[in-house]
Every structure is written in C-alpha cells, then in structure tokens.
Amino acid sequence: MRFKKITVENFGPFKDPTSIDFSARNGVSIVWGRNGRGKTTLLNAFNFVLNGTVKDRDGNVDNFLSFINEAGMNEGKYIFKVILDLENNGKVYRIVRSIAVAPGVDKPTSNNDLYTVLQVNESGNILSFADSEHFVKGIMTKEVSRFFLFDGELLTEYEELLNENSVRGGSIKSSIEQILGMPILTYGASDSDVAASTIATEARKVAQNEQAVSKYTQNLDAATETREYQEQELQRLMEEREACILRRNKLQNLVEDTEKLRQFSARKKSIEEDMERQRQICDDEQRAIAGILKDSWQWMIAPVLRQRLLDLQSAMADLHGKEQTSKGQEIIIEYIQQAIKDIYCPVCDHPVSPNEREKLEAKISQIKAETGGLSPEEKVQLESYRTQQDILARYANVTDQAQEIKVRYDRYVAAFVKFTDLKEHDLREVESDLEALRKNATGTDEKAAFEYFDQLGKVAAEIAEYDQGIIRVGAEIDKTKETIKKLNTTIIAKSQNKDVVLANKKVAFAEAIAAIFREGIDVYRDKLSRDVERDATEIFMEMNTEEDYGGLRINENYGLTIIRKSDGKPVPKRSAGWEHMVAFALIGALHKNAPFDGPVIMDSPFYRLDIINTKSMVKALPLIANQVLMLPYPGEINPSTTRTDIGDYIVQELEIARISSNESTIKEMSTND
C-alpha cells in the first residue's frame, strides 16, 4: 500500500483544504513544525481517515468537536473532512471521511450532535457504505494502526512486552500477531471446526430414517444435543469470562494509573501514624516530666540544704560540747560542796579537816572559773539551731530526680525532632506528590484508587472461577465428543447409506484440517519470533552506538532484550532512550515480516533520545518502511545534519507554517533553513 496524497479541511489548525503529496519515490518525507502548529493533528488526520478515531491533547478519544477549526466554527462551519488517496494491490482508492452535523441541530455542542460519514472510491467507482467500511478495515485495523501511525509516547508502551504478565503487554502481543498474519491460521482452525460440526449434523439427519442405525442415531442426537448444550454453556462461560477480562483490563489500567496514588496515600498514612506515635511519646514524656517538676523545688534545694545542715551541725556540736562539759563540772562541785557540808569526804572515806575544807573551797572557785557553761544567748542559739536542724533535715534528704528528667527529656527531644522531620519533610513531600497526581488524574481520588484495587482482586477471583468452569465443561465436552465419535464409528459401520459414510469421512477430514491449523499456529509463532528477533537485531545494530551491545533476544510476548557481547547476558536496566530504539527496531522488524506493507507516520519520535542515538535512529529510518512520513519539531533533530544523515532518502521537506493563532498551512521548506 502506498499513500499518494492526504488532504485535511477545517480540521484542527487547517481551516482551508491543505494537502501533502507523497512522492512516488521510496524514502522519507519530513514535515517540520513547531509545537502547537499541527503535527499531532496530522497524525490524527491519518488515524481519523483510516480508523475513524481521534485523540486530543488531554488523551480524550473521539472528542470530534475539539478538532473543528476554531475560525471555521466562528463562520458557522461545523464539519471537517480528511481525504486520503492511496494505491493498494494495483488499484487507486480515495477514502473520504468527514464529520457532519446531526439533522435538526443548528450548532453542535457535544459529540452527540455530530456523526461520521465514510465514502470510498475504488478506481472511479463509489463503494457502498458497508463495502467502504470493509475496505478500510481491510487495509489497516485499529489494532495494527499502532505499527503504522505512532508517536514517541506510543513507543514507550513496547516496554510492557518485557513483562510477560502484563495485561497491556498481552494486548500489544495480540496486535503484533494480527499484523503478522496469525489470524489466518486461527480463523482456519475455527472455520474447520464449524465445517466438521455442520457436516456431522447433516449426516445425522440422513441416517435418522435408516432402521439399522436408528437406535444409534437417536443416541447420537441425544449426545449431539448434549454437546450443543455443553458448547453453549462453554460459550456462555467464555463470553462472561471475556467480559470479566475486559473489566479486569480496564481495572488493571486504572490500578496501574493509580498505583502511585495508592502508594503515596499508603505512605502518607504510614507517616501520619508514625507522627502520631512520636507525638504520643512527646506527650507521655512531657506529662511525666511535668509530674516530676510539680514538687521539684524540694529536691532542687536539697544540696544547698544539706550543706547548710552540715554547717549547722558543726556549730551545734561546739555549743553542745561546751554544755556537756559544764554539766560534768557541776556534778563535781556538788560532790565537794556536800563534803564540806558533811565534813566528810565520801570519795576518800575520811573526815574533812579545816585545812582540807579551805583547799576544797579553792577548788570549787577554780572549777567555776575554768568552765562557766553556756551563756543565756548561747542557750537560745543552740535551741534555735535544733529547730533549724529539724526543718533542714526534712528537705535535705529528698531524692534528686534531675537525672530522670534528663533521660525523659532526651526521649522527648528525640521524638519531637522525629515528629518535626516527618511533618516538615516526609509529609510535605508526599502531600505535594499527591497534589500533583490529583491534578493529573482528574476525577480520581485516593478512595477510588483503593476501590479499583479491591475490585481488581474480585474480578481476578471471578476469572479464576470461570477458568475452572471452562476446564470442567471442556472435559465434559471431550467426553461427549468421544461418545459421538464412537457412535459415528458404529453408524458408519452399520449404515448402508453412502451419503452418511461420505459425510463422516468429510467430518474426519475437517477435524484433521483443524488440527493442522492448530499445529501451524505454534510452528508459525516460533518462526515469526525467530524472524522478528533477527530483523529487529539487524535494525538495532544499524542504530547501535554501544560497543558491548551485541543484539536483541525475543521473549514469548515479542518483548526484546538487549544482549551484551561480553558475556551474552541481557542488559538488566536500560535507559528510556535505549527502550525507544528497541521499540523502533521491533516496529521495523514487524513491517518486514507482515504479509502486507504500508507507510509509517511518526510524530515527534525522538524526544527521549540523546543526540547520538537520534542521529543513529534517523539514519535507520529508511530501513523500516518504503514510505516514511516524519513529523519532527526543529529542536528535536537538526535539519542540516538530518539531510546529511538520510541523504537521498529524503523525498521532500515541508513545514507547517502559521497563518494566525488558530490557522496553519503546509508549504515547501527552504533547505537553506
């Protein structure tokens, strides 16, 4: 298939009919355009004319109203049109797809006020609507259009193929097998099954009237009826399972899209719980410290009181000693005075002479002079000291709790610092991440994100139940089939009717054909894998600038891994740029192996690549398809080096020029730019 010309009218920024003529020569057409001029609109124009779909800047699908040119709309023109002229299998076609206003609507306000019109002209003959639809679907289905019409974003999806459990990867694998022609084999297998079943039914009808086998035909009818019922049951289970899978896929996408939202929400919850724990520690420790501080004054002054007590006790000891000495001497004086009075000394046990009396009286005077006892002031002082001692002793020995406060305060501070850190950094960061996600994922909140996750689990359980049901019914069908086979064998052996015998041979033949198709699917899939791996490696190595990268290895999903030369092992984590190049190599390989070919249209495909890889990929462009239309912006690749790199493969260079803020046109680009 070759594109000859595309024309857009009142579509996006292209108000007046605007065309791109494709050269008859193989190579690369480049349409340069700054951001916002209409490059993505042109990619949408191809998607619209071939599949009837458009995708706006926000990712909304089929919002046709947003594609009507603003200036045109102001003039009351609420339609747009895309015309594609092409050649396919030696015939020329014109596909015209347009949007029209629904009858009775003056000014459309939503998509419901618009409808799509498709018309195909085949070598001068206008095809009916049904034929037009059939033709368009035949040249490029929506599923395979991803390999012909893509942008940088779409290339990133091919990374999913490396994850063999990915739902999206499985869906891409299915599209890959579609472009590679696998449906021919799968349809062949299912059509052969249908043929076998139809022929067997007809044969039974013929044998029904035959007396010799009527008993068996009745059993066969019953068995066939059972099988039909079982197959209907199987069909029901499979359809319901399929509906579940669709729901699961949608939920899987929603779960994937909201994965970060869930992660961040869970993290926020965990941070808040941690903050609450730290706050609780702070509260507990502070409460305990405050409890200790309440009467802390008592032990705080204790050391000073103890010192004061020591000083006091020392002063008291002096006064007390003086007081005790005085008391001892007073007893002695009393004894002497008694001896003088009795004129008899009880110690010496003899009478006191007048001479001795004089000596004793002198002794009394001497003792009195030496120890006079406590003065009245000293006695008051001593009494005061005793009172003070009681008071000081009451508080001086209160246990000091400063150390306990310090230990608790350290715990309080550690928890407070942790709390503040969590609040100021972790919580703020996760809240900012959540805010950014909420802005991007419009209409999705944390609650919904968790609900998707729960629903996904339930749907997965439902699918597992259906799987078990399908296995059970499948086993029952196999058993019934075996019964039918035996009955058929018996009928053939006993039937005299040639038509029945022939019909049963046809059934056996159709079943053998179906088996061959099934075997073919496995063989073809293996071959395709090998061929795609080989061709993708060839394209990849054309682009490769890394010395140690030796090629690509394919998995069951058609996912490709880069293999190192040095040790033959896969490169574990490759950059976004390399992912991009591998995806590009895969698309090139698919084009080489597909049973049909077509042009490739690429919108801003280089945005993830560095200068060296961009240059390598640009050089490889002619390898992926005969006709390539590239829609880059001038900053994405360098125009002059691109001309050098692609050289003669450039068949034309155009640019999207701005007429006004809402109007663009396409013109030839000066190669002096």
Next chain:
Amino acid sequence: MTEFSQFTITDAAYEAATRFVEEKWFDSANEAGKFAAAYAIRCHFGEINPGSLYYPGGTHNYGYSSFDSDGSWETIIKTLYNTETPRAYFRNLIIWGLEDMGRRIQESGILQITDFL
C-alpha cells in the same frame, strides 16, 4: 515584723512563667515560680543575695499562700539566709529565677528544661 500576704512579680518574670505554662511544663505560674526560686538557690546560691535585690511592684498580683501554703518556704529561707523577712526574700528569688531563665530562653531560642536543673 509583719510581712505581706500579697505580692506582685515583674512583667519579664510573668512572661517567663507564662511560657513555661504554655509549653505545658507546669500547670500554673505558681508552680513555675517555686521552680524558679529553687533554680536560683540550686544553681546560684552563693552568687546572689536576695536581701539586696530590688524589684518594683508590678501588675501581676499573687497571694503569698498560693506559693507557700504550709510555710515551708518561709522557714527554709529564714534558715538559709538568717532573715526576718523571708517572704520578701522568696519573692525576690522567684522573680530573679524567672527573669534569669526567661533571658536564657530568649538567648538560645528554645526552652530546654534540663538547662535549669
């Protein structure tokens, strides 16, 4: 000598006491005040003479008994400082302690309770 039954504290002392209460280290200004007097004695006993301190009357008025309901402080101060005006000494110690702690909190920017033990 008959001593006062009511007394006032300075604005600076009141602010410090309020901060201690606001930050939940004490339930009332009275508790903070007793802590401040104890701090002045524990950490600065030899440095300050409460008899020579002078603080003019302020607007923040308290009943003496709300600080010293059983007269323990009065007795202790009398014993420690050998004074006949222990209530005046106690007031001065409360104000000095609160103002000193308030100034230290002001300087460091944070109220670290262990600094005053």
